[in-house]
Amino acid sequence: MARSSIRFLTLLVAAFMTLTSAASAQTVPAEGEPRAETGGAQTLEDILRRQENQKLDDSFRSDNIGNPDAAAPATGQLGTLGGVSDAEFWRAYRYNELDELGTVKASAKGPSGDTSVTQVVIQDTGMTWLKFRRGPLKEYGGYLLLGTIAILAVFFLFRGRIMIDGGKSGKTITRFKGIERFAHWTLAGSFVLLAITGLVQLFGRFFIIPLIGHEAFAPVAIGGKWIHNNVSWAFMLGLVMVTVMWVKHNIPNKLDLKWFAVGGGLFSKGVHPPAKKFNAGQKIIFWGVIFLGVSISVSGLSLLFPFELPMFAATFAHMNDLGLPQLFGMEALPTDLAPHTEMQLSQTWHAIVGFLFMALIIGHIYIGSIGMEGAFDAMGSGQVDEQWAKEHHGLWYEEVTGKPAYKDAHPAE
Amino acid sequence: MKAMFIAFVGIFVIAVAADQVLHRAGFAIDEVTSAPSVRLD
Numbered sequence: 286m287a288r289s290s291i292r293f294l295t296l297l298v299a300a301f302m303t304l305t306s307a308a309s310a311q312t313v314p315a316e317g318e319p320r321a322e323t324g325g326a327q328t329l330e331d332i333l334r335r336q337e338n339q340k341l342d343d344s345f346r347s348d349n350i351g352n353p354d355a356a357a358p359a360t361g362q363l364g365t366l367g368g369v370s371d372a373e374f375w376r377a378y379r380y381n382e383l384d385e386l387g388t389v390k391a392s393a394k395g396p397s398g399d400t401s402v403t404q405v406v407i408q409d410t411g412m413t414w415l416k417f418r419r420g421p422l423k424e425y426g427g428y429l430l431l432g433t434i435a436i437l438a439v440f441f442l443f444r445g446r447i448m449i450d451g452g453k454s455g456k457t458i459t460r461f462k463g464i465e466r467f468a469h470w471t472l473a474g475s476f477v478l479l480a481i482t483g484l485v486q487l488f489g490r491f492f493i494i495p496l497i498g499h500e501a502f503a504p505v506a507i508g509g510k511w512i513h514n515n516v517s518w519a520f521m522l523g524l525v526m527v528t529v530m531w532v533k534h535n536i537p538n539k540l541d542l543k544w545f546a547v548g549g550g551l552f553s554k555g556v557h558p559p560a561k562k563f564n565a566g567q568k569i570i571f572w573g574v575i576f577l578g579v580s581i582s583v584s585g586l587s588l589l590f591p592f593e594l595p596m597f598a599a600t601f602a603h604m605n606d607l608g609l610p611q612l613f614g615m616e617a618l619p620t621d622l623a624p625h626t627e628m629q630l631s632q633t634w635h636a637i638v639g640f641l642f643m644a645l646i647i648g649h650i651y652i653g654s655i656g657m658e659g660a661f662d663a664m665g666s667g668q669v670d671e672q673w674a675k676e677h678h679g680l681w682y683e684e685v686t687g688k689p690a691y692k693d694a695h696p697a698e
Numbered sequence: 699m700k701a702m703f704i705a706f707v708g709i710f711v712i713a714v715a716a717d718q719v720l721h722r723a724g725f726a727i728d729e730v731t732s733a734p735s736v737r738l739d
Binding site: 463464466467468469470471473474475478511512514515516517518519522523590591664665666667 | 699700701702704705706708709712713714716717720725727730731
């Protein structure tokens, strides 16, 4: 008993001596200097600045990595540590100030953020990702969606609903077959679910928790995550189906220029540019859905199978080879990324594409529902009024029925 | 509107099937991201 007490006291004294000598080795700011009250460590103000996403000069920490040049002799107290305490060693590790032998570099502080093992153990890029997610992504993403809705509301106020100028004929023709509508609604239904649950994951902390509390939000977030992860497969199936069925109808041609020249007839009554199955506006939606859909699917798969499908290092290498960053006056993009950095980039890209996709689809939903008389029927029942078909897809109407859509000279000629 | 409702049912069926398949294939996130020493149930 007595022996173990003595051993404990010895350890205590050794620990105390270690702490005091380590503290004495560190440069303590004099009274009146920054962080004097914490002996050089971070202050409450530093923590608050970081939480507020304000710029913080953390050199007080990154530069505090010991001094091998002023190390005590190997025979002295702590001399074998080479003038670097454990805390200083780990700070050096975090800020990439260790050389290949694992000792603190004697040279000045170099750039941090390489992809060595340091970036796996201490993830500095995690803060960059978190700040971006809580800051610009949330802010500008929200503005984009609200701005799109506002523009459509203003458009509706001025233009009103685009009506069938010739009035309904009462006769209908088949616009989309059952399989086409199935594919469209598989894609559309899954997209709406993914968009809502994605927004809940991103904005829930800021807008839903204050309303319903943490306890009620937890099952919402978990359920939303289940939906987001599993409904994604239906989205990808729908994407493949619409691509296969509609790609040949969406190849750009010279008719699209005529459509653009009159703004698609969206801004003035009685203007109906000629169009086949899909007009230029619909082609923009189609190709937007394909490109954004593929990009969001690939980044989504990368997130769905964490660390299994890294994609950014290879993408960046291709971009560097093409000289894209240099074209915009940027340095070459990093091609040796740590696994967590890959995941952070995937999440960030997934969300950016998601916002662009949502803005595009909000416009699509508007024109396919309240924005245009008769448009919803095309995907609802699949049957559209003949007069609607003549006005919006005259050339397609002629192909399908063999009857003329235009009274006068053929507008496509 | 029948195609729309069939598609919505299809989304639900695909989601449940995907969940089951991924679980049985050992791709559940809790299994993938935890060590064998972690008790999940």
